[in-house]
Amino acid sequence: MSDVYLNNKFVGTVENGQNFAHLVIDERRKNSLPANVNVHYNPLIDIVKIESSRGRARRPLIIVKEGKPLLTEKHLKQLEKGELNWTDLIEQGIIEYLDAGEEENTLVAYEEEQLTPEHTHLEITPFALTGLATSLVPFGNYSPGARLAMGSKNQKQALGFYIANFLARMDMDVNLLHSPQVPIVQTAMTSISGYDKHPSGQNMVVAVMSYEGYNMDDAVIINKSSIERGLARSTYYRPSIAEELRYSGGLVDQVSIPDKEVKGYKSEEDYRFLEGDGIIYPEAQVTEGDVVIGKTSPPRFLSSLDEYNLAAATRRESSVALKHGEQGVVDFVLITENEEGNRLVQVRMRDQRIPEIGDKFTSRHGQKGIVGLIVPQSDLPFSVSGITPDLIFSPHGIPSRMTVGHLIELIGGKVGALAGRHIDGTIFQAEPEERIRRELLSLGFRYDGTEVFYNGQTGKRMKARIYVGNMYYLKLKHMVANKIHSRARGPIQLLTRQPTEGRAKEGGLRLGEMEKDTFVAHGASLLLKERFDADRTVAPVCEQCGLIAVKDEFKNKSYCLLCGEDTLINNVEISYAFKLLMDEFKSLCIYPKLNLKSKY
Amino acid sequence: MDRANAVVLRKYQTKLPPLIYEELKEHLPDKISKQKLVKILDHVLVRYKGSQISPGEAVGLVSAESIGEPGTQMTLNTFHFAGVAEMNVTVGLPRIIEIFDARKNIKTPMMEIYFRPPYNTADKIRKMASLIKESKVDDVVSEFKVDILEQRLVIKINMKKLTELEENLADVSKFIKSKIKGIFIKTGEDFIEVALKDKSDDINKVYKVKEKIRGLKIKGVKGILQVLPVKRGDEYIVLTAGSNLKTVLDMKEVDSTRTICNDIHEINAVLGIEAARQAIINEVYKVIEAQGLNIDLRHVMLVSDTMCVNGKLAGITRYGVVREKTSVLARASFETPIKHVIDAALVGEVDKLDSVVENVMINQPVPLGTGLPGLITKVK
Numbered sequence: 015m016s017d018v019y020l021n022n023k024f025v026g027t028v029e030n031g032q033n034f035a036h037l038v039i040d041e042r043r044k045n046s047l048p049a050n051v052n053v054h055y056n057p058l059i060d061i062v063k064i065e066s067s068r069g070r071a072r073r074p075l076i077i078v079k080e081g082k083p084l085l086t087e088k089h090l091k092q093l094e095k096g097e098l099n100w101t102d103l104i105e106q107g108i109i110e111y112l113d114a115g116e117e118e119n120t121l122v123a124y125e126e127e128q129l130t131p132e133h134t135h136l137e138i139t140p141f142a143l144t145g146l147a148t149s150l151v152p153f154g155n156y157s158p159g160a161r162l163a164m165g166s167k168n169q170k171q172a173l174g175f176y177i178a179n180f181l182a183r184m185d186m187d188v189n190l191l192h193s194p195q196v197p198i199v200q201t202a203m204t205s206i207s208g209y210d211k212h213p214s215g216q217n218m219v220v221a222v223m224s225y226e227g228y229n230m231d232d233a234v235i236i237n238k239s240s241i242e243r244g245l246a247r248s249t250y251y252r253p254s255i256a257e258e259l260r261y262s263g264g265l266v267d268q269v270s271i272p273d274k275e276v277k278g279y280k281s282e283e284d285y286r287f288l289e290g291d292g293i294i295y296p297e298a299q300v301t302e303g304d305v306v307i308g309k310t311s312p313p314r315f316l317s318s319l320d321e322y323n324l325a326a327a328t329r330r331e332s333s334v335a336l337k338h339g340e341q342g343v344v345d346f347v348l349i350t351e352n353e354e355g356n357r358l359v360q361v362r363m364r365d366q367r368i369p370e371i372g373d374k375f376t377s378r379h380g381q382k383g384i385v386g387l388i389v390p391q392s393d394l395p396f397s398v399s400g401i402t403p404d405l406i407f408s409p410h411g412i413p414s415r416m417t418v419g420h421l422i423e424l425i426g427g428k429v430g431a432l433a434g435r436h437i438d439g440t441i442f443q444a445e446p447e448e449r450i451r452r453e454l455l456s457l458g459f460r461y462d463g464t465e466v467f468y469n470g471q472t473g474k475r476m477k478a479r480i481y482v483g484n485m486y487y488l489k490l491k492h493m494v495a496n497k498i499h500s501r502a503r504g505p506i507q508l509l510t511r512q513p514t515e516g517r518a519k520e521g522g523l524r525l526g527e528m529e530k531d532t533f534v535a536h537g538a539s540l541l542l543k544e545r546f547d548a549d550r551t552v553a554p555v556c557e558q559c560g561l562i563a564v565k566d567e568f569k570n571k572s573y574c575l576l577c578g579e580d581t582l583i584n585n586v587e588i589s590y591a592f593k594l595l596m597d598e599f600k601s602l603c604i605y606p607k608l609n610l611k612s613k614y
Numbered sequence: 615m616d617r618a619n620a621v622v623l624r625k626y627q628t629k630l631p632p633l634i635y636e637e638l639k640e641h642l643p644d645k646i647s648k649q650k651l652v653k654i655l656d657h658v659l660v661r662y663k664g665s666q667i668s669p670g671e672a673v674g675l676v677s678a679e680s681i682g683e684p685g686t687q688m689t690l691n692t693f694h695f696a697g698v699a700e701m702n703v704t705v706g707l708p709r710i711i712e713i714f715d716a717r718k719n720i721k722t723p724m725m726e727i728y729f730r731p732p733y734n735t736a737d738k739i740r741k742m743a744s745l746i747k748e749s750k751v752d753d754v755v756s757e758f759k760v761d762i763l764e765q766r767l768v769i770k771i772n773m774k775k776l777t778e779l780e781e782n783l784a785d786v787s788k789f790i791k792s793k794i795k796g797i798f799i800k801t802g803e804d805f806i807e808v809a810l811k812d813k814s815d816d817i818n819k820v821y822k823v824k825e826k827i828r829g830l831k832i833k834g835v836k837g838i839l840q841v842l843p844v845k846r847g848d849e850y851i852v853l854t855a856g857s858n859l860k861t862v863l864d865m866k867e868v869d870s871t872r873t874i875c876n877d878i879h880e881i882n883a884v885l886g887i888e889a890a891r892q893a894i895i896n897e898v899y900k901v902i903e904a905q906g907l908n909i910d911l912r913h914v915m916l917v918s919d920t921m922c923v924n925g926k927l928a929g930i931t932r933y934g935v936v937r938e939k940t941s942v943l944a945r946a947s948f949e950t951p952i953k954h955v956i957d958a959a960l961v962g963e964v965d966k967l968d969s970v971v972e973n974v975m976i977n978q979p980v981p982l983g984t985g986l987p988g989l990i991t992k993v994k
Contacts, residue, residue, distance in 0.1 A: 534970055535675045537983015546977050589977030604959040 016055075018062045031055050031062045035119065038064065043077070043107035054115030063115055072111040073142070074104075075122060075135040083126065083136045084108045109138070140442040141202060149203040151378045152426065152439025153419035161417045164380030172376075172488035173248045174214020184253050184348060184360050189367070189491055191215075192247040197486040198430035199423050201440040215488040216246060217431070220377075220424060221395065221403035221467070222412075222481040226387070233386030234375055235406035237394055241369050245404060246489045250365045250496075251345065254334045256307040258357040265312035267332065269293065269359055272310050278331035280305065285333075287344075293359055294344050301341040306361045307334040334361075338520050339498070341365060365495075372494030377485050379420040381411055394470045397482065402470070405487060420485075425463045426450055427484030432457045511549040511590040522548065549590040557582040560607030562593060584610055619651055626655050630662060670986035672970075674920070677913040684907040685710065709901050713878060713894055716921060716929030723857040724876045725838070728849070728869040739850040742867060743841040746852060748834040749779055751786070751827050758824055765820050767808040769827065779833055786832055793830055794823060835861045859884045879927060887922050894918040941965050943972040 016031025017024060028034040035055040041047045052072070054063045076085045085108050092098040103109045112120065112135070122135045129136065141149045147166035148154065154162050173191040177183070180190060194213040197204065204210050218240075225235045237245070258267040270292035271285055284305050287294045292308035300306065310329040342365035352358045367373075369385060376382035394402045412421065419439075426437040429450050438445050455461045464479035499517040506513055513522030525545055533542035554563040556574035558581045563574040572583040586608070596606040623642070627635055638658065642651070667673060688707045704712060704721040712720050728734070733742055754775045759768040771783060787801040790808070800807040808827070810819060840855035857875040862868055863884065875881065876897055882890035895911070895918045902909050920935055921928050928934035932949045939945050942958040942965045958965075967973060970980045979985035 530974060531675055531679060534672050534980060534982060535679060537670055537672060537985075539979045539981075539983045539985025541984075542974070543977060543979045543985075546974065550977055587977070589975070592976045595975075599955065599959075602955075602959075604955060609964070 016060045016062050018064065020064045021067045022063070028062065031060055032057070035062055039116075043110065045105055045107070049104055049111065052111075052113040052116040054113075055119055065113060065115060070113040072113045074109050074111050074138060075120075076109055076138055077107065078123065078129060078133045078136050081129050081131040081133060083129070085136075139202070141440055144441060146203065146207060149441060150201055150207070150209060151419065151441070152197075152199045152201050152437075153422045153444055154201075154441035155444075156418040156422055157379055157420070158416050161380035161415060161419075164382075165376075165378050168376045168380065168382055168490060169214070169378060169488060171490045171492070172214040173491055174488075175212045176214075177212075180251075181346075184362060185251060186253060188251050190249045190251070191489060192244055192249065195486075196436075198484055199426040199437045199439045199486060201438070202443075203440070215378075215486050217427060217484050218245070218404035218487045219401060220405050220407050220483060220485045220487070222407050222409050222421075222424070223395070223467075223478075224408055224410075225389070225395075225406045228387035229383075229406055229408040230386075230410070232381075232383040232408065232411055234383045234408075235387050235389055235394075236369060236375075236385050237391055237402060237404045238388045239391035239402075240404040241388065246369045246373075246375070246487075248367045248489060250342070250367050250493075251362055252340070252342070252365075253360050253362045254306045254336075255361075256309050256334045256359045257352065258309075259311070260354075260356060261312055267309055267311045268329075269307060269309050269357065271308045272329075272331050272333065275328060276310050276331045277313075277328050280331065280333070280335075284335065293347055293349070294361055296344050296347055298344045300336055300344060300363070302336050302338055305333045305335045306344070306363075307359050309333050336363075337518060339517070367493055367495060369489065370494060372498070374490040374492045375405070376488050376490055377407075377420055377423070378488070379417040379423070381407070381415070381417055381420050382490070383407070383411070389470075392470065395467045395476065395480065396470060397465045397467055397480075399465075401465075401482070403482060405485075409481075421481075422447055422450075424481065424483035424485050425454060427486065428459070428463060428482070429454050429457065431484045432459070506549075510594060511551070513548055546589065550587060551590045551593060552585050552587050553593055554583045555586045555608050555610060557584060557610055560609060562596070586610065618648060619646065622648060622651055623655070626659065629659055634658065634662060670981075670983050672982050673916060675970075677916045680913045681909055681917065684902075684909055687907070688905050705901055705904055710898060713897050714917065714921075714930045716878060716927045716931075716934060718879055720877055722855065722876075723837075723880075725852075725854040725857045725859070725862065726874050727852040727854065727862055728872040729851070729867050730869050733867045734849040734851070734869075736845075736850055739843040739852065743843045743852050744779065744834070745867075746835050746838050746854065746862065746865075747841040748836055748838045748856075749832050751790070751830045751832055754779065754781075754786075754832070755828070758828075760820055760824060762817050762820060765810045765813050765817075767820055767824055767827075769806045769808065771804050771806065773804050781832060789832060790827055790830060794826055797823065835865075838862075882927050887925050887927075890927060891918050891922040894921060939969075941967070941969050941972050943967075943975055944969055947971050947975070 015027045015029065016034065018026050018028055018031075018034070032055055035053045038047065038051070038053045042049060042051055048066070050066060050072075052065045052070070054065070055061075056063070076083045078084070085103070089098060089103070089108065100109075104111075120134045121132055122137060123129045123133045124137050124140055126136060137143075144151075144154065144162070145166065147169055148162050150169060151157075151162055151165045154165075157165075173189040175191065175194045176188065180188070191214060193216070195216045196210045196213050197215065198217050200210070224230070229235050241247075256267075256269060258269060260266050271288050271290075272279055284303060285308055287298045287300060287304060287306075288308045289295050294300070294306045309332045311332040312329055314330065340363075342363040344361055345364035346362040348360040348362070350358050350360070369388070371385050371388060373385050374382060375385065391402050394406075396402045411417075423439060425447075426439060426445070430437040433453065437450065451461050451463075454463065459465070460479070462481075463483055464481050467476045467480040467482075468474065469476060497517070501513070501520055501522055504513060504520045504522070515521040515524070530542065530546075533539075533545065554565050554572045555561070556563045556577055559574060559576045561574065561576060563572050563581075563583045565572045571579065573579040574581050574583065599606045623639065626638075630638070638655070642654070646654075685707065688710070702722060703709075703724060708721070727742075727746065729739075729742055732738070751769075754772050755769055756772040757770040759770070761767070771786070773783070776783065776786070783801055783804070783806070787799055787806045790806065791797065791799045796811045798809045798811060800809075808823065810823065835858050837856045837858040838854045842853045842855075843850055844853055845851075857877050857880060859873075859875045859877070859880050860883075862873060863870045874893070876893075878890050878893050878897070881893045895914050898914045898918070899911060902914070917930070921930070924938065928938065930936070932945075936945060936948050942954060942963050946954040946958075957963075965972060967976065967978070968981060970982060973980045973985075
């Protein structure tokens, strides 16, 4: 007697659990039970578990009967002709989805050749083991798993031809790679997923060597002349959005060039690009601070107090301007209405991004790096046949990371480029490395992929031969232009009078607790004080009661709120944050009394 | 050394620390010209002064950084004794934290017991080990039979184990009788029968008696859960899991000058604060060395000194060292600020602002390094 559980609830018993499980599976394959039902028989505790709940991870497998897969050549032909589709195969009981439980009762063959009569299922393809992005990595079975994971993660951040109708779209924060290329070394997934229609990289000539030390620590060197020919160029799109909001009392925002009377009016120069409708014209060259959409809003509080105010009902300035560090060309202007019926103005900006020092590049093997130097072609090393690399990759990145796939792709790319064909690098079923190397040899190159190189500056022949070939390199979306930041003086926070935080707010770079400790450890006491002077204030302190006094700038007089004018008041230099702390103490009914003492 | 040179040497007695002075006196050649002697002594003096810490040096902070930075590289691996009798020891970062927090109950208390000469040989050490290991009645029992109706308890004894411990059944039975009141006891061939004198209605009483008997110690030192004899140099010593320093040191076979345990609080209680100070240094340094880190011993010594200055152990926590700080602001800047501010406000505490954190807070130069020297001349 075996207990039967349906979705973890006891429903009854059966005579033989094993037979019952087979029965359920047979019924499912015959389509008399839904395809999403899975059964698991556990012989150890003699329990049958039937699952039909949601949220289970399931995967498709080809059913095997007596050592033969049910999917035959006939089916494949029908599939090619389009007479059959995936759903048909499931309905016919040729392919079924298993969950983690039912998988326990199966024996799955990895490849067709491995099939024995004991096998119950066959893997659809060996690369189904990896996910979609990971199966795009060529020669993946040659690299450690951790690197594959990184390689596939990096691919998601690559710039490419993300969508064909990008001109008609108002995407937030997107990049578009100029002249993307289909990889020379491909995998089966390249065509399945449509990657060849939307590629996101370029085939570059890569030399594995060092160059003046500018490619140490994962940096790469890029050929300046290649960049000038358009290598890894991209465009960055960013829209500015303004909505004419409606407020209570029938007041609305208005898109227009703001009047000079408007509260918060910037300056005439800032509005210079705006046309009569208050919107910028296309192809205008704009930089930070320039207004893109002119807009005014009604005054914030329309209370009774304002009635007595002579300057009442002045509108507020609420234009959309370019933020700190932004620049570009206005690409497209769109005027429309949103769901609430408010007028909506969107302006799309475009900025051409030419690769520069600090931009991030990666191969498909988790070998990411940052551009360390851009070198003119005339200074780069060249091979006997006159080839100069587009990119120089440091060999020190290889031994510890063991990304052999990276090295094989380089050779594969070389053969593909020379022979004018694509190389199949699908994980577990790639073209044999040996064959690729032999083909390279037959094309008149060395078997090991190295070539004699000459120093670009001196023309001298290099003592070592250089490993060189073609690789598919990706430009990642992390570009310095979006991240570079520095500050000397700038905006401060209202409450603490300390510098703001973050690049967007032109913030300061924090000197934290541990950094402070290093100053103390060096005994650089006065330098430390200077570093923390950002919120320095001179506060008048009443010597009698020890509280912060008030300085009347008009009368040029100081008085104490507690002791009045008839008291001794001294100026003390403290940090504003400490003054704030004392104020907070006061709000807790704690009396922070300052006892003043002469410093000297 | 002739008299003239001795006079020259004596001039340096106050300038040099006694240890260096004595060493000089011993090693200086007997025949030496006065010029050369002065040159040597002056050189020693320069070197001695050069190795002194300058006033205003932030020693505590440098120590903290010097221990803290390599500490980030420490692994969490536990160390295993190879062999059959395996013992787990807390090492690495958890152990360091345990010591610096001055925890009362450490994870793996241990002892290293050395024995006086006749007892530290290979043939005697097993006997010594079994003498120290705490054996309870439970360890020699093969079965308990509880008769609730008759309020009786039959304890079947594993005689093999009992003889291994060199005890006999009669003694054990006598021992139980002496420790537990209100029972009749009967000793059989390989069992002890216990019956309650007072046949009350409380059924649980038999169970209570059973539990009591199980926990009775028949041999060894209380708290020593495991023993492991090992060879250390020419002699054999015993490593233990669990510690009981006081009792072990009292045993006549034990070499009390070398026997140690790793529980700082226990050392403090038994041997005093100076021993505890040294124990902290030793224990921390053991971990640092095991991790292959290179930290100067003096940093550890400073931390240990800080923990022991008040004559009692204080951990580097808000209940220990930090509580002892004089400045309210400094205390408030480290965990539970509101508690410290309110407590200070209730008694009207005055903060002299003479330490580092307070001065960073109010944006004044910290009294260290270049911020330390003041102007002596009075400004009128």
